[in-house]
Amino acid sequence: MFGGGRKDNKDDGKSLSSVVTPENPPANKKGGSNLTGFDPEGLERAAKAARELDASKNAGAAIELIKTQEVTKQHEAASKRAEMEAYSQQQRSTNIEREGEEARKTLEAQTQHERHRAEYMDELERKRQVDMLNAQKYMQEEQLKKQEEMVARQEQMRRKTAEHEASLKTKMELARAQAEADGRIRQERENHDLILDKLKQEAIERRDTVLKSIKDAGTMLGEGLQSYLDDTNKLRNTALTVTGIAIGVYTARTSIGVTGRFIEARLGKPSLVRETSRFSLGQLARQPIPTTKRLIGIGTQEKDALKGIVLRPDLDSQLTKIAVSTANTKKNKAPFRHLLLHGAPGTGKTMFARNLAHHSGLDFAILTGGDIAPLGRDAVTELHKLFDWAKTSRRGLMLFIDEADAFLQNRETTKISEDQRNALNAFLFRTGTESNQFMMVYASNQPAQFDPALLDRVDEMVEFELPGVEERRQMIAMYIDKYLIKPPGWAKAVVTDGIGPAEIEMAVQMTDGFSGRSISKLAIAWQAAAYGTDGAILDKDSFFKTVEHHKQSMSVKDNWLLEAEQRARILTLDA
Known part of the structure; x- marks a missing residue:
């Protein structure tokens, strides 16, 4: 029994060894599984194994074992099928990503190509514009040159015409002057004798008149001088009078000079003193x-x-x-x-x-x-x-x-x-x-x-x-009080609208570089800006506009001084 059993077991082993399992794959590889992993030869093997098992004593156990093995085989096939499906899905995802990457690279290449193409077209358009502008400039220069040549020719023609007219006019004037001179000469020649006779008569009359006047004057002076010299008292009085006049004139001139210098030194003012x-x-x-x-x-x-x-x-x-x-x-x-x-x-x-x-x-x-x-x-x-x-x-x-x-x-x-x-x-x-x-x-x-x-x-x-921040703050406050709040004389006080400590502090910062005189003029400018309105009102806008205007004026003056210094330095170097 036991031997039979062992024999049966051998037979069963032989029969079982012929059963296809995952650990014992079939020798024939040609009939492989299909795409889904299902092997149709398994049914044939199962049927053959079933017939062999029917002849065996342990057929029931073998059938159960085969079923179990077949279920295991089916599970393994299903697992491989799932793996294959996951692998296929992964391959599809990879292919999709690869296709997307290729599409992105293609799009980038197209974009870069379009950009290069646009840049190239823009460069061509710029070159075309530059060439067009150069051509227009050349045409304008040629046209301007032609106009200048035409104007020069017209000016030359006008100058030649003017010179010709002046030459003709000069010739006419010379001819007229010559004709007038010839006429006067001819007239003088015709009247020469009459004029000479007239001049001789006038000279004779003038000579007789002068001689008679001299004779009368000499006679009167001689008689008067003879009478004066014969009178001794008159001679003495004349000498005393002339001497007294000379002494008085000299004394007056000296005293006046001394007195003038004394007054000028004591009460006057030298011409140099302003x-x-x-x-x-x-x-x-x-x-x-x-x-x-x-x-x-x-x-x-x-x-x-x-x-x-x-x-x-x-x-x-x-x-x-x-x-x-x-x-x-x-x-x-x-x-x-x-x-x-x-x-x-x-x-x-x-x-x-x-x-x-x-x-x-x-x-x-x-x-x-x-x-x-x-x-x-x-x-x-x-x-x-x-x-x-x-x-x-x-x-x-x-x-x-x-x-x-x-x-x-x-x-x-x-x-x-x-x-x-x-x-x-x-x-x-x-x-x-x-x-x-x-x-x-x-x-x-x-x-x-x-x-x-x-x-x-x-x-x-x-x-x-130049004053610092604190000094400018004090100056601005002082001049605002002097010219705006309490102006001198009968001037009207200025009404400040919207100008408080913050605005004054801002003006202090804006007047960096101002001198005391500049700040004084700035306050006077504020006063003038207020007097330019109805009611003498100085608002915030006018306040800061006046400061900006004075800063610009100071900048222009500084530039002028700098240019003057540079010119003086150049002149010094040249000298």
């Missing part, structure tokens, strides 16, 4: 009320030398010390120190000189350096008159020379005339020693041009710079 605080008869006649007020207030002094002047704190302190020192120098009758005020125009140099004179109790006189050069040879005489006049001041005199560099230039580097050199030498002679009678204050925008001898006479130099 303005002075000293009393003069001419000034009293021209301005009686202001002169009288000043004479009444001669003993009063200004307490603040920097009144009305806004400066930097360090400069303010320096000038205050100078004012106090000058006042004490006058009180102690010590020699005065000479000052040089230099800096940009409109920074307060002249204002400080005036206030310094009032504060120290000195008289002041203002002259400009440009007035000396035109005097020529008379400059030396006028300078001596100026310093003689300065020494006659009982209170002491502050002599302020504005634009001093125009006269006191360096003799070594600047070409000056002999008269200017003599005037400079005379000025240096009169200012070479210390004096308690007058004080020199020089003001200049270009102190580097001064002669070294003059710089040696300067005891202290003060630089006036």
Whole structure:
């Protein structure tokens, strides 16, 4: 039984070995599975296996095993089919992506080609336009050249015609003048005898008249002189009268000259002085009320030398010390120190000189350096008159020379005339020693041009710079109060519309580079803009437009000054 069983098992093994399984694939590969993975030979194998199993004792178990194997086979086939479908789907997705990438590359290539083509067409169009413009320009130049040639020919023809007309006219004038001259000559020749007879008769009559007049005058003078010489008293009185007249004329001329020089030195004003605080008869006649007020207030002094002047704190302190020192120098009758005020125009140099004179109790006189050069040879005489006049001041005199560099230039580097050199030498002679009678204050925008001898006479130099932010803020507030809110005289106050601290602060920032004089003129311009409206109203728009206009004007002036400096530098290099 057991052996039979084993035999059966062998047979079964043989029969089972012939069954197709995934681990035991069929030997015949030709009948492969179709696209879906289904193998039709499996049914044949199954049928054959079924017949063999029917003959076996373990047919039922084998059938179950075969079913299980077949189910497994079907599951594996289904799994492979799913894998194949996933692979096919992946291949389709890959193909789609590849086709999309190829389409994108193709589109980019087409776009680039179209761009290159458009650029090329644009370049061709530009070249065509340039060629067309060049052709038009050439045609216009040719046409203009032809017009110029035509105008030149017409002008030449007109000139030739005018010359021909002038030649004809000249010939006609000459012919007419010749005919008139010939007629006069012919007439003079025909009347020659009559004219000679007439002239002879007139000459005879004139000679007889003159001889008779001389004879009568000689007879009268002789008789009068004989009568005068015979009278001794008349001769003596005549001699005394002539002597007295001569003595009176000489005495009057001398006394008048002395008196005139005394009056000119004491009460007059030298021609070089533009303005002075000293009393003069001419000034009293021209301005009686202001002169009288000043004479009444001669003993009063200004307490603040920097009144009305806004400066930097360090400069303010320096000038205050100078004012106090000058006042004490006058009180102690010590020699005065000479000052040089230099800096940009409109920074307060002249204002400080005036206030310094009032504060120290000195008289002041203002002259400009440009007035000396035109005097020529008379400059030396006028300078001596100026310093003689300065020494006659009982209170002491502050002599302020504005634009001093125009006269006191360096003799070594600047070409000056002999008269200017003599005037400079005379000025240096009169200012070479210390004096308690007058004080020199020089003001200049270009102190580097001064002669070294003059710089040696300067005891202290003060630089006036352009105002900073805080100084501009104070100046704008001061001038707004002076010209807009409380204008002088009978002027109408200005109504500000929309102008507050923020607008004023903005104006402070916009006026960077303005001098004190420029800010003063800006305030006057604000006043003028307000007076140009009904009710004297200054609004925000006009306020800032005026500032912009002044900034543009300052820019134009700076350009002019720069060009003038460049031209002067070029002329200096050429020289």
